Every structure is written in C-alpha cells, then in structure tokens.
Amino acid sequence: MNTATPTMPIKDLDQLSLPIEGMTCGACAVRLEKALGNAAGIREAAVNFATETADVRYASTDIGTSDIATAVSNAGFSVGERRYSFQIDGMTCSACSLRVEKALRKVPGVIAADVNVALERADVTAVANATDLEALAATVSDAGYSARIEDPAVDAQRAAEAQRKADMAALSRERTLLAVAALLTLPLVAQMTSHMPVLSGLVGHSFMLPPWIEVLLATPVQFVLGARFYRGAFNALRNGAGNMDVLVAMGTTAAYGYSLFLLLTLGDAARGMLYFEASAVIITLVLLGKYMESRAKRGTTAAIQQLMDLRPGTAKRLDASGREQEVPVAQVLTGDRVRVRPGERIPVDGIVIDGTSELDESLLTGESLPVSKASGDPVTGGAINGNGLLTIEASTVGADSTLARIIRLVENAQSGKAPVQRLVDRISQIFVPAVVVIAAITFGGWLVSGNTFETALIAAVSVLVIACPCALGLATPTAIMTGTGAAARAGILIKDITTLERAHRMDAVVLDKTGTLTLGQPKLVDSLVLSGGKDEILRLAASLQQGSEHPLAHAMLDAARAQDLELAPVSSFQSLTGHGITGEVAGRKFLLGNAKLLHDHHIEIAATDDLAGAWEQQGRTVVWLADESAVLGLFAIQDPLRDEAIAAVRRLRTMGVKTIMLSGDAPAVADEIGRQAGVDEAHGGVLPDEKAARVTALRSESQYVVGMLGDGINDAPALAAADVGIAMGTGTDIAMETAGITLMRADPRLLPAAITASRATFRKIKQNLFWAFIYNVIGIPLAAAGLLSPAIAGAAMALSSVSVVSNSLLLRRWRPTLDPIE
Numbered sequence: 079m080n081t082a083t084p085t086m087p088i089k090d091l092d093q094l095s096l097p098i099e100g101m102t103c104g105a106c107a108v109r110l111e112k113a114l115g116n117a118a119g120i121r122e123a124a125v126n127f128a129t130e131t132a133d134v135r136y137a138s139t140d141i142g143t144s145d146i147a148t149a150v151s152n153a154g155f156s157v158g159e160r161r162y163s164f165q166i167d168g169m170t171c172s173a174c175s176l177r178v179e180k181a182l183r184k185v186p187g188v189i190a191a192d193v194n195v196a197l198e199r200a201d202v203t204a205v206a207n208a209t210d211l212e213a214l215a216a217t218v219s220d221a222g223y224s225a226r227i228e229d230p231a232v233d234a235q236r237a238a239e240a241q242r243k244a245d246m247a248a249l250s251r252e253r254t255l256l257a258v259a260a261l262l263t264l265p266l267v268a269q270m271t272s273h274m275p276v277l278s279g280l281v282g283h284s285f286m287l288p289p290w291i292e293v294l295l296a297t298p299v300q301f302v303l304g305a306r307f308y309r310g311a312f313n314a315l316r317n318g319a320g321n322m323d324v325l326v327a328m329g330t331t332a333a334y335g336y337s338l339f340l341l342l343t344l345g346d347a348a349r350g351m352l353y354f355e356a357s358a359v360i361i362t363l364v365l366l367g368k369y370m371e372s373r374a375k376r377g378t379t380a381a382i383q384q385l386m387d388l389r390p391g392t393a394k395r396l397d398a399s400g401r402e403q404e405v406p407v408a409q410v411l412t413g414d415r416v417r418v419r420p421g422e423r424i425p426v427d428g429i430v431i432d433g434t435s436e437l438d439e440s441l442l443t444g445e446s447l448p449v450s451k452a453s454g455d456p457v458t459g460g461a462i463n464g465n466g467l468l469t470i471e472a473s474t475v476g477a478d479s480t481l482a483r484i485i486r487l488v489e490n491a492q493s494g495k496a497p498v499q500r501l502v503d504r505i506s507q508i509f510v511p512a513v514v515v516i517a518a519i520t521f522g523g524w525l526v527s528g529n530t531f532e533t534a535l536i537a538a539v540s541v542l543v544i545a546c547p548c549a550l551g552l553a554t555p556t557a558i559m560t561g562t563g564a565a566a567r568a569g570i571l572i573k574d575i576t577t578l579e580r581a582h583r584m585d586a587v588v589l590d591k592t593g594t595l596t597l598g599q600p601k602l603v604d605s606l607v608l609s610g611g612k613d614e615i616l617r618l619a620a621s622l623q624q625g626s627e628h629p630l631a632h633a634m635l636d637a638a639r640a641q642d643l644e645l646a647p648v649s650s651f652q653s654l655t656g657h658g659i660t661g662e663v664a665g666r667k668f669l670l671g672n673a674k675l676l677h678d679h680h681i682e683i684a685a686t687d688d689l690a691g692a693w694e695q696q697g698r699t700v701v702w703l704a705d706e707s708a709v710l711g712l713f714a715i716q717d718p719l720r721d722e723a724i725a726a727v728r729r730l731r732t733m734g735v736k737t738i739m740l741s742g743d744a745p746a747v748a749d750e751i752g753r754q755a756g757v758d759e760a761h762g763g764v765l766p767d768e769k770a771a772r773v774t775a776l777r778s779e780s781q782y783v784v785g786m787l788g789d790g791i792n793d794a795p796a797l798a799a800a801d802v803g804i805a806m807g808t809g810t811d812i813a814m815e816t817a818g819i820t821l822m823r824a825d826p827r828l829l830p831a832a833i834t835a836s837r838a839t840f841r842k843i844k845q846n847l848f849w850a851f852i853y854n855v856i857g858i859p860l861a862a863a864g865l866l867s868p869a870i871a872g873a874a875m876a877l878s879s880v881s882v883v884s885n886s887l888l889l890r891r892w893r894p895t896l897d898p899i900e
Contacts, residue, residue: 091121091135092186094143097158097206098130098150113153117141120149143205144189158206159189162214163489168223169195170310170368171322172506172551177314181221185209196555200225222313242383252369259303259362262295266355270869286349289341296354300334304361322546324510326364328517329542330357333868336535353536353868360543360872367876385485385566388441388460393425394418396469410472418468424461427479428470430454435466442484443807443822444569444894487571487820491562491578498843502550513545513858520862536868540861544871545854549878553846556886561839564892569807569822570832577818580801581836586782587730587829588773588796591741591748592629593789594806594826595727595755596717600629602637603698604714606689613643615711619703621646622661622670626653630701633715656742656765658701669704672744676702676709686712694746697754719754725897726826727756733830736782740764740772740796769796777801787829804829831894838892846882853878 098110114123114134119141125132134146147157169175175193182191182200187208192201202214215225269287287295301308307330310323337352344351394402396415407425410416415431418424424437436448439461448464451457457470460481476482517538524534562572572578589595607615620638623631624645638645651661657678658671669675673690676683681704683690690700690712698714727737737757741748745762752760764772769786773796777784786793786800797803797817805817806824821828857874860866866874 092138094134094136094146094186094205094208096132096134096146096150096208098125098132099156099158110150110153110155114146114149117146117149120146138184138186142183143187143208144183147189147205157189159203160206162200162202162204162211164200164211164215165226166193166198166200166218166223167226168310169193169198171195171546171548172502173314173322173510174223174310175551176507178218178221178223181217182214185213185217188214194555195551196559222310222316249369249372252365252372255303256362256365256369259299259358259365262299262303263355263358263362266292266295266358270355270359289346289349289352292352292354293338293341296334296337296358299358299361300330303365304330307361307364322510322548325513325542325545326360328514329539329868330360332535332542333357333360333539336532351532356536356539356868359869363869363872363876364543367878367880370876370880384441385460385481385488388423388481390423390425390459408476410475412472412475414472416470416472418463418470420463420465420467422463424457424459424463424468424470426459426470426472427457427474427481428459428472429456430468431471432469433467435468436464438462438464441567442481442569444567444828445823484566484571484822487573488562488566490574491558491572497579498554498847502554502847506550509545509550513542516545516858516862517541523862524864533864537862537864539868540864540866540871541858543868544857544861544866544875546875546878549850549853549882550847552879552882552886553850554843556883557839557842557846557889560886560889561835561842561892564889565832565835568828568831568835568892568894569825570828570835570894571820571822572832572836573818573820577802578836578839580783581785581819581833582840583783584785584802584833584836585734586736586738586776586780587785587787588769588776588800589727589737589739589755589757589826590769590786590788590793590796591739591743591751592717594787595723595739595751596719598629598717598789600633600699600715600717602633602713603716604693605711606686607711608686609708609710613641615703616641616713617643617645618663618668618710619670619701619713621648621663622651622659622668624648626659629717630699630715634701634713655767667706668710669706670701672700673702676704679704679706681707681709683709685709691746694744695750697747697750699743699747719751720824720826721899722825722827722896723755725899726829729827729830729895729897730833731756731758733833735830735833738776740769742766766793767795769793770799772796773799785829785833787826789824804832825896827896828894831896834895835892838889842886842889846885849885850878850882 110132111123111125114120114125114132119139120134120136122135123132132150136146150157166178169178172195175195178193178200179191182188182193182202185204187205188202189205190203193199194201200214200218211227215227218225265287269285304326307323307326311327314324333353334357337348337354337357340348340351390407392404393407393410394417395405395410396417397403402417410426416425416428420435430451430453432453434450434452436450437457439449439458440446442458442460451468456473457468458480474480520541521534521538524537525531558575558578562578565572572581592598592600602616605612605616616634616638620634620643623634646663648661648663650667651659653659654671654675657675658669660667660669662668669679669681673683683702686702686709693700693714696716698716701713701715703710703712730737737759739748739752739755739757739760741751741760741762742764743751743762748760748762761772773784773786776782777800783801785802785804786796787804787806788794788797789806793805797805802819803817804819804821806826807820807822819832821832853874857866857871861871
C-alpha cells in the first residue's frame with residue numbers, strides 16, 4: 079500500500095473501490111498497487127488479488143475516476159464497468175448538454191459521460207457498483223434538469239408507449255403555450271404593423287394601444303410563458319455557464335424593463351415610446367421555434383421508433399400438451415415453442431419447426447419482397463407473417479435478439495459525437511459570453527457615437543436575441559440521427575460515429591470471395607478417380623469432412639447424401655487451416671485438401687496438373703484426395719458468383735473506390751472469379767491469418783482508407799484490421815460484432831449504398847454547420863449595426879434551429895441506389 083505522506087487529511091479524500099479484471103497472480107496485484115500509488119492525486123491504494131478489487135483514496139481536485147481507470151489500463155489491467163442510459167428533460171441547446179456532462183463526470187465512479195441534446199439522452203460509463211441511476215438522476219437535478227429513469231421491471235414496450243404519450247402531451251403543452259403567447263402578442267404586433275407604411279393596409283389605419291393595455295398583454299408573456307427562459311438562465315449561471323436562455327432572458331428583460339421604466343416615469347406620455355411588443359414578439363417567436371424544433375427532432379428519431387414498434391407485446395406459447403397460452407414476450411425462453419398466425423408479427427428469433435409461409439422483413443433488412451420460410455429455416459422477431467401458420471422454436475430472446483441488437487446499434491450510432499461536434503462544443507462554451515461582450519460593446523458604441531439610449535439599447539437587444547448556439551449544437555447530431563436512421567431502414571446498420579466518419583472517406587475495399595462475392599453454396603460439379611471406384615472415393619472424402627463447417631465440406635457431404643452413401647467413422651482428425659484436413663478411416667490415413675497439402679507430404683500430383691489447371695481456369699476449386707503414398711482422386715467444386723456482385727463492384731468503381739478480392743483459393747480460381755466480378759485486383763492463396771496483414775499493408779503503404787467486406791469467422795481479424803469492417807448479415811455473430819457496418823441481407827450492392835449514406839450524412843453536416851456559422855457571422859454584425867429590429871432578430875434566431883433540423887430531415891428521403899442485376 080502506498081504510504082506516502084498525504085498533502086491533505088485522509089478524511090477529506092474520496093474513496094473508490096474498483097473491480098479489477100486481468101490479474102492472474104499476487105505479483106499482478108503488487109504491480110497494480112505500485113502503479114496506482116505512483117499516480118498523481120492518489121494518496122492510498124490497496125489491491126486485493128483474492129477479491130480482485132482495488133481500494134483507492136484520492137484527491138478529486140487532482141485526479142478523476144477516468145484518470146484512475148487510465149492508470150489501471152496503463153498498468154495492463156482493466157476496470158469493471160457498467161453503462162447507464164436515461165432521458166433528460168429541460169435542455170435547450172448544446173451548452174446545456176455540456177453542463178450536464180460536466181456535472182455527471184464529477185460523480186465519484188463515473189468514467190465517462192456523453193449527453194446528446196438532440197436525443198435528450200445521457201450515456202454514462204461508470205465503475206461497476208460505484209454509483210447508480212438514482213445518484214446520477216440527483217446530479218442531473220442539481221444541474222437544473224430532470225432525468226427520466228425507467229423502472230427496469232416495466233415492460234419495454236409499455237414504457238416506450240408511455241414515453242411516447244408523455245412526449246405527445248409535452249408537445250401539446252408547448253402548442254398550447256405558443257397559442258396563448260400568440261393571442262396575447264397579436265394586438266401588440268397589429269399596433270406595430272399599423273405604423274409601417276408597407277403593412278398599415280392590413281389593419282386599415284394606424285392606432286396606439288393604451289400603455290396599461292400593453293403592460294397587461296406583455297407581462298404574462300414575459301414572466302409566465304417566458305418563465306422557462308428565466309429558469310434555464312438561472313440554472314446555467316448558477317453552474318458558471320451560459321446558454322440560449324441567458325441571451326433571450328437578457329434581451330427581452332432589457333426591452334421590457336426599459337419600457338416599464340418609461341411608463342412609470344412618464345406615464346401616458348410614454349405612449350409610442352415603449353417596446354413591450356419587442357419583448358413579447360421575441361418570446362413568442364422563440365416559443366414557435368422551439369415547438370417547430372421539437373416536432374422536427376421527433377422526426378429524426380423515427381427510425382428507432384419504427385424499430386421499437388416492431389416488438390410484439392405478447393406471444394402464443396405452446397405448453398407440453400400443445401395448447402396455446404398468450405404470455406408476455408419477456409416470459410418466452412430459449413427452447414419454448416410459439417405459434418404465429420397469419421398477419422401476426424414473429425415474437426422472437428427462432429427456427430421454423432412446422433408450417434410454411436412468407437415473411438415481410440422489410441423494416442428489418444430493407445428487403446421489399448416477401449421471404450419464403452419452411453421447416454428448418456431461421457426467422458427474426460419483428461417480421462410480419464404472411465398467409466401461413468407457423469410453429470417456431472425460440473432460439474434467441476430478450477436483449478440478445480436480432481431486433482434488440484439492431485436497436486442498440488442504431489442507438490449507439492446516433493448517440494455518439496463526431497470529431498467536428500467536439501470542436502463545435504468548445505465553440506459553444508465561449509459563444510454566449512462572447513455575444514454578451516459584443517452586445518455590451520454595441521450598446522457602448524452607439525452611446526459614444528452620440529445616439530440615444532433607446533437606439534443603443536435596441537441594437538444591443540437585437541444582438542442578444544439574434545445570436546443562438548442552438549443551430550450550432552443541432553447541426554451535427556440531427557444529421558447523424560437522420561442519416562443512420564435512413565441507412566437502418568435500408569438494411570445498413572452503422573455501429574458508431576467513428577465508423578460513419580471513416581466510411582465517407584473510404585476509397586478502397588477488400589472483398590472476401592466465398593459467401594461474399596459468391597453465394598457461399600459450393601457444389602461438387604466434377605471429379606476424377608485415379609484409384610478405386612467413384613462412389614468409394616466420394617464416400618471417403620465425405621467421411622473425412624464430417625463435422626466440418628467449411629463450405630467445401632458441405633458440398634461433398636451434400637453430394638454423398640444425394641447418392642445415399644454410408645459414411646465411415648473418422649479418427650485422428652486434424653484440420654490444417656488454409657491447406658485441408660487429415661484423418662484415418664478404417665485404420666488408413668488420408669489427406670484431403672489443396673496442392674500445398676500434398677506437396678508438404680511429398681505426394682506427387684504432376685499427372686493431374688493439366689486437368690486441375692483447366693478446372694481452375696473455369697473458376698472451380700480443386701480438392702485432392704490421397705493416402706500416404708499417392709493421389710486417389712480429385713474433385714472440382716464450384717461456388718457461383720452472386721447475381722448482385724457484378725453490379726456492386728461496378729458501382730464501387732464509378733464511385734472511385736478501388737476493389738481488391740482476397741481468397742484462400744488457388745490464384746487461377748481467384749483470377750477467374752475476380753474477372754467475372756470485375757474487381758481491380760484479385761489475389762488467391764491468401765491464408766486467413768494473412769488477410770489482416772494484407773489489409774494493414776494496404777492502409778499503411780498506399781494511404782488508403784480501407785473497408786473490408788466479409789461474412790465468416792475467418793474474416794474477423796481482417797474486419798478488425800480495416801478502417802471500416804463490413805459484415806454481411808447472413809454471416810456469423812463474431813463477424814458482425816467485429817464489424818463497424820452490418821449489411822442485414824446478403825446483397826453486396828448494400829456496400830456502395832453504405833458509403834453513399836455516410837457521404838450524404840457528412841455532406842448534410844457540412845451544410846448545417848455552414849448555415850449555422852454563416853447565420854451568426856452575418857446576423858450579429860447586422861444587428862450591431864442597427865439594421866435589424868429585435869422582432870426580426872428574434873424571428874431569425876427562432877428559425878435558425880428549425881432550418882438546420884429541417885435540412886437534416888431531408889436525409890429521410892435517402893434511398894439506396896441498387897443497380898439492376900444483369
């Protein structure tokens with residue numbers, strides 16, 4: 079234990095107990111204890127190997143939880159973590175989200191906190207068991223906002239429905255407040271327009287309201303309907319920050335207060351000199367903007383809502399006697415049998431054990447055509463059953479289901495922050511103070527130049543209300559939410575923001591052959607027997623392949639089953655990755671694999687070279703069968719090219735993306751398949767562990783941003799090595815977990831579509847940021863120069879956020895361009 083003399087009393091130190099992962103012996107505990115003891119800010123550290131915990135006393139002013147976790151990581155271990163997600167009400171702009179983030183990060187045990195103002199959600203990573211949702215919610219409340227913590231026991235669908243109703247009620251309440259504000263403000267606007275030559279015709283003649291009527295109309299707008307701005311400003315300033323509410327509260331209070339001062343000092347003589355309409359119009363217009371923004375933001379989360387709507391609330395579970403019992407989906411367990419009637423949604427992932435039907439999987443995979451299902455076929459929860467009656471055995475339920483994983487992927491992609499957003503966040507932190515300074519300079523400048531107090535005040539108010547950080551804060555997240563949602567509807571799942579950012583710069587793609595460009599359903603198409611009978615050779619080859627999951631093994635097993643051949647038991651089985659297999663049948667050793675396998679065992683194959691070469695030129699994979707002395711026969715296996723592969727490669731090339739195919743097949747086979755597909759380069763004889771090295775070399779030597787498309791376990795290392803790993807949805811779970819992008823159906827044309835979606839999203843981000851910045855760059859000087867009235871400035875500010883969100887919503891119209899199949 080570190081016994082260094084503390085610089086502050088022990089009682090003033092914070093204490094934290096961290097679960098440690100990765101320790102294997104007592105020496106590990108000693109090393110970690112020493113590393114923690116040497117970290118600045120940590121006064122005491124005691125690591126217990128038996129309980130796998132580290133108890134730390136530290137000065138929170140010198141070191142935070144994330145720094146402690148980093149020290150553990152630097153020592154070669156990791157801290158057990160837990161993640162929390164919850165909704166936050168009351169945020170109005172990115173400055174609010176930054177304030178909540180800061181508050182959450184100060185909670186003992188919190189490693190990281192990410193607050194998304196567009197999603198109104200907080201994602202918190204904390205040391206396991208160090209904090210809880212209630213503590214986080216209390217911190218949010220102390221920061222001036224409210225956290226919505228859902229009861230874990232409440233059914234997810236019921237909670238989502240309740241939340242949807244609450245959101246609709248909140249939107250209705252906003253609409254009511256807006257209507258009341260508009261009714262109270264309308265007479266003030268009519269008075270103002272009656273004195274404008276261009277607009278006076280709308281009201282017939284000019285008129286002036288009595289000052290006391292103006293006060294009665296403007297006061298409830300200012301202090302009742304506009305109370306939200308005062309509350310927001312107070313909370314922001316209490317935490318030493320600024321936001322939109324500060325600007326609106328300052329600007330409208332200045333206009334209202336000046337008018338009230340004139341009224342109290344001049345009485346009825348102040349008629350025509352008051353600016354009550356300016357404060358009321360500003361608040362009403364900002365309320366209008368917030369209402370429109372709320373409606374638009376609901377559209378950006380439509381993709382997640384549509385996915386959540388796919389979750390059925392109940393399932394018809396069959397008991398042991400075959401009787402139906404309607405139960406909540408949460409009660410269905412793996413292995414249970416459920417019945418699905420025509421028109422109903424599939425309640426859980428499973429396997430069809432009885433019945434035939436066609437399923438509508440369009441909202442899950444983007445596939446518009448119904449998919450036929452029969453006994454033995456997998457089905458996905460959330461799909462709509464057609465006209466058939468199906469009995470399904472549940473295989474995956476709850477949080478592990480395909481639909482739940484899809485929702486998590488979409489939520490993760492939408493909740494992160496792009497690098498450019500972090501720059502915007504830093505700008506937002508200084509934006510409000512800078513605007514207040516500019517407003518003060520404007521006020522002083524007009525006074526110094528000999529203008530009236532009234533003129534200077536109105537110019538300063540215009541500066542305050544036209545400047546708004548909201549548009550800056552919404553520019554990136556709304557585009558990301560809408561873009562990833564549109565991609566998800568097309569069957570393209572993007573894992574996170576980093577993947578999205580890299581994908582739009584992707585200019586080279588490495589393509590796996592088997593199961594990606596080809597169907598992954600190889601068939602035995604020819605054979606040559608050198609010793610023994612044809613059926614016996616096939617029986618031996620199929621026997622050796624028993625239990626193998628390799629596609630070539632399935633080809634031989636299918637051929638043997640088709641001829642009703644009886645397979646023999648195999649002993650001493652050994653798989654040689656990239657070469658083949660060896661094993662014993664009836665006490666006799668056999669080899670089955672490629673030419674390299676036979677060369678390594680010094681078996682001569684020269685007599686079959688011509689035929690093997692001819693088969694490979696046709697794109698067929700050649701497999702030799704031999705005993706320990708000679709070749710017994712060889713087989714030609716062909717895996718047809720996918721119909722969509724040619725169109726996908728052609729689209730990639732028109733987009734300027736280089737295409738490279740890697741295959742473990744013989745170079746001649748790879749060249750032929752590559753020629754058929756139209757790729758730029760084709761490389762054969764690449765072992766699985768060499769694919770990752772090839773991808774890494776392409777990234778480092780050629781400076782490409784490289785994507786890797788694959789579908790199998792052997793592809794996982796290459797997927798991880800690429801800038802962007804892309805997994806076919808028909809592939810294995812390990813490939814989908816490693817990949818940054820998952821294509822939900824076996825259509826390689828979705829790869830160029832994914833790149834297009836990412837490019838469209840980042841194009842929209844750039845557009846939003848341009849307009850948000852240019853709006854402030856132009857608007858603030860115009861307001862400072864006295865060229866904009868407070869009312870016009872308020873309208874411009876209100877519409878700025880709406881325009882950014884509306885521009886992002888245009889991404890909802892994005893659809894993948896799938897070239898026709900030849």
